Amino acid sequence: MSTFAVPSELESEIDELISHYPEKRSASLMLLHAVQEHFGWVSKDAIEWIAAKLELKPINIFELVTFYPMFRQEPAGKYQFKVCRTLSCALGGSDKLFKHLCGKFSLDAHKHGLQTTKDGRFSVEFVECLASCGTAPVMMCNEGFYEGVTNAKADEIVTKCSA
């Protein structure tokens, strides 16, 4: 038996979310968000729990986790940096910003996908257009949004996280 436990506040939040839809299955994405926000990632047990909650098969949830880029099947760093890679940000120097962050955290700037530092504190990844192309380059740190990010500004943001 799995030891996966959902605290009662989270479960009541989840029940509220399910009530927003005439069909339970529609709540899948919102439940995945809620679970990932709470636990930091989506485990196999979490997938099974959500499926049971929505009266679905685990595959119905698993196929969402593998389709939607925001869901993770492993923990990410405490601070996750998402740097926009797409054209307007590229013209605004996102490549330099990404390399700078990778350098700072001793990660490989040429590797694809999410990378996390060994101590589990920081993750960095390139993402596609974040809908703020006029203030390129932009990035997110967890839910925070940062515009016109120079290397110096990135350093400040990282220092604030580490404090």
Added chain:
Amino acid sequence: MPQEYRLILKHADQPGYTPDIDCYLKHGGYGALKKVLALKPRDLGEGKTQSPQEFIREEVKLSGLRGRGGAGFSAGLKWSFVDRKGGKPIYLICNADESEPGTFKDRQIIHKDPHQLVEGMILSCWANDVKLAYIYIRGEMPEGAKLLNKALKEARERKFLGKDILGSGYDLEIHVHRGAGAYICGEETGLIESLEGKRAYPRIKPPYFPAVLGLYMCPTIVNNVETLCHVTHIVNMGGAEYAKLGTPNNTGTRIVSLSGDVKKPGYFEVEVGKATIGELINDPAFGGGLRDGRKLQAIIPGGSSSKVLKAGEKFKLKKKNKDGEMAIVETDLLDLPYDFDSLMGAGTMSGSGAIIVIDDSRDIVDCLANLAEFYAHESCGQCTPCREGSLWMNKALHRMTHGEGRKADADYLLHIAQNIQGRTICAFGEACAWPVLSFVKKFKPEFEARGAADEAKRKGAGTSQKFAAHPDQQT
């Protein structure tokens, strides 16, 4: 000289304007809702009456409002396709997925004036007998989702939303639904699948037109954030008065997102067609021109999926000449009025209203390679031409930008792109093929030279061709 005309963003950047309901109410908010709820059925004579809902739908038609999400389709016409006789519930979904590269206008509305969207949605739902609606917001806008949830809660507390709205007997509920990082969720049928809790695989049309077989196979209206906001202003002004804004068949205002190589990137709300592309890029009121010493190389006029325009291009447009007669007028790229029809006339589209400027310091092959990577990442994978083609185009462009190109890659790219468009379930096929087709066709010498230089380098270094020609190319 053209100026901004702020209708949607009238208050958004004013000092002290906040996203809460009291601020919105102080500025006349929810006045349009009170106005429609007080409407009485109209006597059309000969025993015919028109319901207040029908009246507002007619006003939206009269306004000429065209969708601001990408396709520029008439909002009034879209609403008229809704199956109202079948007896199934009608749903409305606000498309707040804003993920077309270059576009950042819906973000401004959601963050700075969320109640304007909520009111526009309530009006649109009321006019279409909708009882349940959703805002599908992209996953990477957590802050926006919170602001919208707060706005909806405030609206519920004031009886603008929920059961028996302002005592009218009309019930409506709106919920926020978050996406999770997939661009294809912006495509309306992909969005519907995603809202049903599935992978965002677009549905084939026919038969799955949302107006007939949408969410839960019920009639569904999908409109963009900005489109829905305009409905509030149409109700306030009246459709005919609204239609005086902008230009014929391109009415109202629209928010233009300007990014890339200009001095002052940003968003500008203008009357549709009253400013040219050149003015939007160069005027001090807008983009302020290119950086000093730089010249224009290319413009992506309507989000990354629109066909690129090359500096110096001329187009033959049907326009009124000096004597007021319709004539074919040769128009320079910079003199193109920024509206739906002129850009279509120039062989491209105004799409999501996003202009990306590329100056002469940029390598055009790099620019296309960047976009190809986006499309390769975002194809949902249902249709073979799109799934494979977007990857092949990305691969070819990747090698061209990593010293492994060939002169023949230019034609190879065109060949793949031509085999995607028109052969797929959804318009993503065109969205990924058009940039490649237009960039490579218009900048062919640049693409061929880049490949040829790599070939020469490999020959000089005595290495063999690293990539064998693709079977498709051995003609």
